Amino acid sequence: MTDDITKRFWKALDASPCLMVGLTGERDHRIPMNAQLDKDADSAFWxxxxTDNRLAAGGPAMAQFASKGHDLFACIxxxxxxxxxxxxxxxxxxNGIAAWYEGGKSDPKLLLLRFDLDNAEIWTADPGIKGLFKLATGLTMKNGELGQHAEVTL
Known part of the structure; x- marks a missing residue:
């Protein structure tokens, strides 16, 4: 199950690479960021x-993700x-990145941050026919009938 849910996570992130990111231990609100993925890198995104963004200092961080269809959620x-x-x-x-930096790749404010992944909790919301019936009729849901949950090392 862990490999399956991890593959679903990467596929969902590729389809909608927006995350809320913040430094661990900081009380600042999380910032929406657009992850840049590299198909050959499964332990990082960028x-x-x-340089004046509050994430620029780096350090331990957390990212929250909700897929486009709201059928997969992750805390990374x-x-x-x-x-x-x-x-x-x-x-x-x-070109989408270039539009933000007047000086292009040489813009003095340009900063590329790498998010080195440690671990994540991933949840899926995929109730299936039985789960949908229970949700529609108010019957008691059992663990696992709404989706999967896994703690994974990335």
Whole structure:
């Protein structure tokens, strides 16, 4: 089940890469960020941001995710770090990112953060026919009839 739910997570994140991200232990509200995915990297994703963004300092962080169809949810723990590999920046750069940075890839405020993934809790909301019937009629749901839950190491 863990491999299946992890694959579903990556597929859902690829389809809708928006997450709410914040530094662990900070009382600041979480910030919506658009994850940049690399099909060859299953233990990290990246965010383009500005050097004056409150996430710029990096450190232990949490990200919350809800899929486009609201059938998968995840809370992800990891560490934000400045990405220093220019090849990664070049690979992830696109016109949607360029629109935010007047100086392009050389903009002095441009910062690429890597979110190194530690672990996550993932929930699916997929009740199936039996679960839908119980929800519609008010019958008591049993654990597992609404979806799956797993704690995974990413």
């Amino acid at each position: 965010f383009f941001t500005a 723990a990891g560490t934000l770090r400045t990405e220093t590999d220019r090849a990664v920046l070049d690979r992830l750069w696109n």
